[in-house]
Amino acid sequence: MDLHTPAAAVEPVPLVVIVHGGLWLGGSKSHYPDLKRLLVRHGIGTASLDYGRSLEGGFERQVLAIKEAIRWLRLRADTLGIDPGRIGMFGSSAGGHLAGVAGFSGDGEGFGEDPEGQSSEVQALFLLYGVYDLEGVVSNPIVRWMAGEDADAPDAERYQRYSPIHHVWGGEPPTFLLHGTD
DSSP, X not given: OEEEOOTTOOSOEEEEEEEOOSTTTSOOXXXXXXXXXXXXXXXXXXXXXXXXXXXXXXXXXXXXXXXHHHHHHHHTXXXXXXXXXXXXXXXXXXXXXXXXXXXHOOTTSSSOOOOTTOOOOOSEEEEESOOSOGGGGTTOHHHHHHTTOOSSSOOHHHHXXXXXXXXXXXXXXXXXXXXXXX
């Protein structure tokens, strides 16, 4: 994880966790250098992470890695100079999908339990062109592998588990979704 915070901050700063895209198997935490500089210049820290880019463990391992990173950041907020009550997440493409699952799924939804004082919940989401309902793309072989599909027939419960739309319950953080054709 790469962490950048404003050098002159005297109070704990809000933080944006950046989840890169890359078709779930590529990409890097080094993406979006301009966004990171802009946020830090405006008093907002950034934490960009690599969430594991292999078929082993698939979506499960990636979502767990993101939620564990948020818990780790919140636990060390005082030392890191970040405000544990103002953590948001930005994700694009595959990162938008994964940030959506991690951001919409709360404690007790099967993506690791939140120990006392280490919540994996975020207070805001900004998601760019992610896939939010995997059931519409079950024909994609990468999605099938990442979901752990091992049979010829798609497993609807498995795709629902890894689809952000199926974690919407009315108490999720404010979310901005952006899609486009150009």
